[in-house]
Amino acid sequence: MSTNELNELRNKIDEINLEILTLLNQRAEVVQEIGQQKEKQGTVRFDPVRERQSLDLIDEHHDGPFERSTIQHIFKEIFKASLELQEDDHKKALLVSRKARPEDTIVDINGEKIGNGEQGFIMGPCAVESYEQVKEVALAMKEQGLTLMRGGAFKPRTSPYDFQGLGIEGLHILRKVADEVGMSVVSEILTPQDVEEALDYVDVIQVGARNMQNFELLKTVGRVEKPVLLKRGLSATIQEFINAAEYIISQGNDQIILCERGIRTYEKATRNTLDISAVPILKKETHLPVVVDVTHSTGRKDLLFPAAKAALAIGADAIMAEVHPDPAVALSDAAQQMNIPEFNAFIEELKVFKGKLA
Ligand code: PRE
Incomplete structure (x- = not known):
């Protein structure tokens, strides 16, 4: 493969990375909205049943070349990061948090x-x-x-x-x-x-x-x-x-x-x-x-x-x-x-x- 070809492929990867990034952040925004709803309803943030449904749906539509287990792993990481985001948002909202007030209370x-x-x-x-x-x-x-x-x-x-x-x-x-x-x-x-x-x-x-x-x-x-x-x-x-x-x-x-x-x-x-x-x-x-x-x-x-x-x-x-x-x-x-x-x-x-x- 010539250097030119390699560079072209890498350019493609860069574009796809940016698309994934945009999609991940779009997903994160929806996750934040769900987090707010859960906060209002007082429901727990971690929902393994929902995660299982999502994984099944992804699995149904998956046809390689990644192994199923690899795809599962990647999505589980996304769920985990989403959960952390919801938790961070909750902390951010607390009046006692540093995020709400950076300076020490005396x-x-x-x-x-x-x-x-x-x-x-x-x-x-x-x-x-x-x-x-x-x-x-x-x-x-x-x-x-x-x-x-x-x-x-x-x-x-x-x-x-x-x-x-x-x-x-x-x-x-x-x-x-x-x-x-x-x-x-x-x-x-x-x-x-x-x-x-x-x-x-x-x-x-x-x-x-x-x-x-x-x-x-x-x-x-x-x-x-x-x-x-x-x-x-x-x-x-x-x-x-x-x-x-x-x-x-x-x-x-x-x-x-x-x-x-x-x-x-x-x-x-x-x-x-x-x-x-x-x-x-x-x-x-x-x-x-x-x-x-x-x-x-x-x-x-x-x-x-x-x-x-x-x-x-x-x-x-x-x-x-x-x-x-x-x-x-x-x-x-x-x-x-x-x-x-x-x-x-x-x-x-x-x-x-x-x-x-x-
Ligand atoms: C989400 C995040 C954490 C939950 O454990 C389940 C799913 C996800 O990232 O898909 C979103 C969410 O909070 C939800 O669907 O209830």
Whole structure:
């Protein structure tokens, strides 16, 4: 074959390639429309029955020279790419996504900012037990220059016979101490009905792991003007977590902090498995700040420091951990809360570590 002939054939291939490209993109546009319909109807995007029908039709009309299996393979790749396109379009539509808002959301809690590049701390007792207990922790935190105090007033426990928290009385204590010491309160609210009353006491509403898909609660906190700290569900995928945040932002509230707190796996060495890679994934996929709860993820005091270091190194916006004046007699999470000297050592070592990262 002469060079001229070869060039002519290659020119033909170029033309056909461009025709295929046009057809593929035309197909992609139809796929996108189908994706939008499915989104509206709430139907799943992957449809193997439809793919089988398409493959059969293609097979009926196929008469070489490619092998049938080769044609099948090529079309299956097209279906796969189409599905990805529909999924990408869906992500693009999410208000929490980077695609919707490229710049980082900074959550402002009475002047203390989460997500502005300064890595912070949210500390405090697991459960509010008494004024004295909260005050002691708050003073220790203040001494370390921390202002974001967590504390559980409503405690959703695995067993109904375990301490369920002081309820509204716990919120009164948190507010009183926070006002006396100059701190902000982060506390979990369990039901939509409690949200309004809680607004007078908390600076950040926490939605707990067990409520991550309590859609009524998510919508209610989405309608108030308070930052929300949303914890990842026990067995929630990252996509489900992102969708839960979308419920909140869809109602108007964009002051959302995502919290990775470990997920349930077969591993028993820790209470949950800290999904550390969720941090950069969430930061890449969404514009929201991400904090890591080292207490609930590890459930082990000896792992708090290494887990916190890992979280800071991977880009978490803040570390969340529990402190109790006397963990041995704590009404919840006795094994994993730090006492005050341990808390001081934890913060001081992490301040040094943060300096090294900078
Ligand atoms: C399409 C894509 C993904 C589905 O799994 C099935 C088919 C395709 O590319 O043909 C289109 C589509 O979403 C659909 O027909 O429902």
